[in-house]
Amino acid sequence: MSSKRYPEEFKIAAVxxxxxxxxxxxxxxxxxxxxxxxxxxxxxxxGPNSSQYQAQSDESAEIRRLKKELQxxxxxxxxxxxxxxxxxxxxxxxxxx
Numbered sequence: 001m002s003s004k005r006y007p008e009e010f011k012i013a014a015v016x017x018x019x020x021x022x023x024x025x026x027x028x029x030x031x032x033x034x035x036x037x038x039x040x041x042x043x044x045x046x047g048p049n050s051s052q053y054q055a056q057s058d059e060s061a062e063i064r065r066l067k068k069e070l071q072x073x074x075x076x077x078x079x080x081x082x083x084x085x086x087x088x089x090x091x092x093x094x095x096x097x
Contacts, residue, residue: 006034014039015046 010032017028018039025043029036046052 004034011042012046015042018043019047 014028014032014034017023018025025036025039029039032039044050
């Protein structure tokens with residue numbers, strides 16, 4: 001009997017069906033054509049309590065934080081780049097950039 005090798009993305013998707021969508025391990029294993037033993041091992045390795053999952057979660061949180069900061073800094077930069085007039089009293093006066 002030859003053992004199949006599954007890509008990591010496949011394993012993670014299978015684990016998400018069990019952990020996030022709350023399908024039973026036996027049902028998911030049957031639908032995907034793997035053994036429940038393999039699926040339990042994948043859940044242990046890629047599930048929400050695994051260190052690898054925590055690392056990915058931490059990285060995702062850091063990316064979200066950095067994107068938010070980038071948006072704020074970009075808005076500040078764009079605000080500072082807007083043209084300002086030297087005098088508010090005379091609307092005919094040329095604005096400096």
